[in-house]
Amino acid sequence: MGAKLHQFNWYNFVVCVLVSLGQIAFGYPASVIGVTLGEPSFLIYMGLLDPKTEALTPNANQLIGATSGVFQAGAVLGVLACSVVMEKWGRKAGIIYCAVFSLFGGGLLVGSKNIAMFIVARFFAGVGSWGFLAVTPTYTTELAPPALRGFFVGMNGVNIALGYALASYMGMAFYFAKDPALQWPGPLGLALVWPLMMLVVMFFIPESPRWLLLKGKVEKAQEIAYRLHKIKNDPDQEFARGEFYQMQKQAELDRTLEPGWKAMFSKPSYRKRTALATGFAFIGQSTAVLVINNYGPTLYKALGYGTKDQLALQCGWITVGIIFNFVGASLMDRIGRRPLMIFGVAACCVTLIIEAAMVANFAAAGTNKAGLGVCVAAFYCFLAVYSVGIDVAGVVFYGELFPNHIRAKGVCLSVATIALTDLVYLQATATAFANIGWKFYLVFIIISGLGAILMFFVLPETKGISIEEMAKIFGDTEDIMVYAEDIHVDHNTHELIVAAHGDKSGEELTHVATHQGLTPDMEKEVSATRIEHA
Structure with a gap:
């Protein structure tokens, strides 16, 4: 029946877009740490950089890793708790939960007086912001029509990229602030706008009808x-x-089926869905995307670019994500999820191979402009294929894969896998690049290469199937x-x-x-x- 009708409804589309704006409240605080760490004024204020020698302090790499690692630890706990909120009180309640923690953590970040306080604040910011990454795909999946679900839910991917981009743009803008006291608190303070925006949005959107039916x-x-x-x-x-x-x-x-965590691992078909979702989440993050995003300015610095150029390149890089997330969302209902997802992982692997080769040969010397240009181009190509095949396709895939009564748990477990994977990588990144340099890319090349092969044999196609019929x-x-x-x-x-x-x-x-x-x-x-x- 659904294939016979166009299924487009402007009200439905607008509601899905409004809900997906929550991904800005995820993407912005997740990305703003990259431009924050690129600000010398922040590093000096937090005691991570010696203003006289312009060299990092002995424990700076470990503390920089902690700012990202603790954020991801909060993310893991936050998204798992979010599943409880969504199931008990509804999808709208899940957004309110995320907004409250985001505001609390964001406020602490702006007011941090030292690196210890900043690290603690990053934990609470991670709880709230990453919760949005779980709740909005769950919500929009339950609202969207089957034939257009890829496009409607794909708006989440577009807004993730928009959140990343806004953080980069604000980092660039505040770089020109004359007062060092504004250069890094300014972008962090703007992170408070997006959860406040979502609290306002709650007055204009309906609850998920599928959740309401589960509650009778x-x-x-x-x-x-x-x-x-x-x-x-x-x-x-x-x-x-x-x-x-x-x-x-x-x-x-x-309502008669087991909705607990045990069923997700004990029932064979649920276990397969869980393995597919968490497996793709792990492989997708093993492409080094968040490493490149969070340490973008640091990586550009290693390639020989100054602070201004680092921030400009980061802005350009993240803008690519907005464009190609939209491309992916537009293609998904036409060519399917499976081809995009396999292509995305395989293409990321190829671009990482090029990146590693260029960095190994040209980054140390810093004199070969053509080689350095290829390094930057590889980063840009990486994000284009990642956005089309992993970012936007993944967020749709997680939401539609699970049945109604365990969808919140399934999506949250997938997002928790992303956060936990990032926790491991980000905690190690600063130290790894400092000690083994380009060889750290080999970890991501091997995992993404093997992952692309595995997915070719196990990924199903979910295009156009009603979520009630996904079983x-x-x-x-x-x-x-x-x-x-x-x-x-x-x-x-x-x-x-x-x-x-x-x-x-x-x-x-x-x-x-x-x-x-x-x-x-x-x-x-x-x-x-x-x-x-x-």
Whole structure:
């Protein structure tokens, strides 16, 4: 049924975009540390740089690593706690939870008087900001129509990149501030704007109808679902009625299933989904993306560029991410998730090989301008392919892979894997680059290369499949209550008809859902839903 209709609804799209703005509240604080560490005024203020010799202090690399490592530790705990909030109090509550911790941690960062206070503040900032990375894909996945889910949910990837870019732009802008007291607190202070923005957004967006159905709030869920899926030039509202019918019947079954963490690892099909999601999360971060992002200015410095050029190159680099995240979101519903994801990891591996070779041969001398230019170009190409195949495709994949009753847990576990992987890499990066230099890239080259090969054999295609029907690609056909293709409208009677073989509810075959899917105006003209034998 869904493939027969365009499925585009402006209200649905706007709501998904508003929800996905939460990714700016993730991307900005996650990225701003890169430009902060590139500011000499910050390093001097925190006692990490000797202003006379312009050399880092003996323990600077360890403390710089801690600012990133503690942020990721907060992220792991924050996203796991976020799953509890989302399941118990709703998706909107999850966003509020993230906003509160983001504001608390962000305020402490701006007011930090020493490096110890700064590190503690980074923990709380990680709890809140990384929670957004989990809650908004979960939320938008449950709102988006099947045929356009890649594009609608893909807006999360675009806004992640936008958050990264805004942090780089602000770092560049505040570099020209004459007062050193503004150069680094200014960009950090702007991180408070985005969680405040999300608290305002909460007044204008609806709760997830799928979460409401899991809680038994049928009437409210029905009202929201009809508004989200109403389609122009479809007087019978076939798509909206069918979508809600499928949601409702699936929720009735989902409420009887085990929603705990144990089920995610004990049930074979759930275990496979968990392995696919967390495996791709690990491989995606093993491309060195956050290492390059957080240490971008430091890496450009190693290539021989001054502070101004470092920040300018970082701004240009991250702008590439916005463009190609949008490209990925636009392509995903056409060519699928699987091709983009495999291409993204494999292409990242290739660009890292080029980067490592160029750095090994030209970075130390710093005199070969062509070689240094190729180093920068490799970074830019890396982000382009990462954005198309990993950033935007991954965030869609995590949200749609899991069934409704464990989606929050599944997405949060995937994001926690990302955070934990980054924790290990970022904690080691400053020391690794200081001691083994370009050879550190070999870790990422090997893992991403092997990961691309593995994914070729195990990744399924999820394009265009209703999230209620995702179980069929894992063999769990008994976990699907109604198949979308079995729902249609009799245009003579305006009845919503469901084929009996697709409905496993065990209810009577007639008048199962009286006035199912009808607006008040239509109730005067049409009769009840009819279920027929297939």
